[in-house]
Amino acid sequence: MTLVQDAQRDGVRLAKACQVMGVNVRTYYRWVAEGEVTADRRPDADRPDPANKLSPGEREAVVALCNAPEYRSRPPAFIVADQADKGRYLASESTMYRVLHEAGQQHHRGRQQAPQRKRSPTTHQATVPNRLWCWDISWRVPRP
Known part of the structure; x- marks a missing residue:
């Protein structure tokens, strides 16, 4: 200032x-509103909890629902849709992801394998144009 x-x-x-x-x-x-430089008051500001914040009991209910036998291998998107079909709403999909992350259970859910990184192929290298065709028979042609 x-x-x-x-x-x-x-x-x-x-x-x-x-x-x-x-x-x-x-x-x-x-x-500088009072005539002199004031300290930063943001760290001391009163920040009340949002009115729609889940209570600890509701968070436990979300974790219990996600760990139920019929949902333990399903992602939160499926759980929210299935619960909506049954006429029950516990939390949004993003809230379920957040609660599972806080509970240390946010990992791959499902029977299929988790996605894995694919390495780029290193077996072939094009040194001249039109060299990497799948029917390339140049290796069979005798060279002079």
């Missing part, structure tokens, strides 16, 4: 000085 104030005393416009320092003009005004 002192650099911005020094630049402003030297004749630089406030908007340009704030832009160079990477501070928004409104932030500057908020920080």
Whole structure:
């Protein structure tokens, strides 16, 4: 803030000085509102929990539902859709993923194998145009 104030005393416009320092003009005004520079109050701000935050009991119900025998190998997308068909809504798909992640159970669910990285083929290399055809018989042709 002192650099911005020094630049402003030297004749630089406030908007340009704030832009160079990477501070928004409104932030500057908020920080010097009482006539002197105030400390950053963001870490001490009161941040109440959202009204729709799941309670610990609801989180346990989500984990228990995902671990039920009929759903233990199913992803949350299937679980949410199946529960909606039955007329029951416990949590959204993204909330289920978040709760499973917090419970240490967010991993591949299902009978098929987890996706694996494929390495690029290294057996063939094209050195000239039209060299890598699947019916290339140039290896059979005698060379002079």
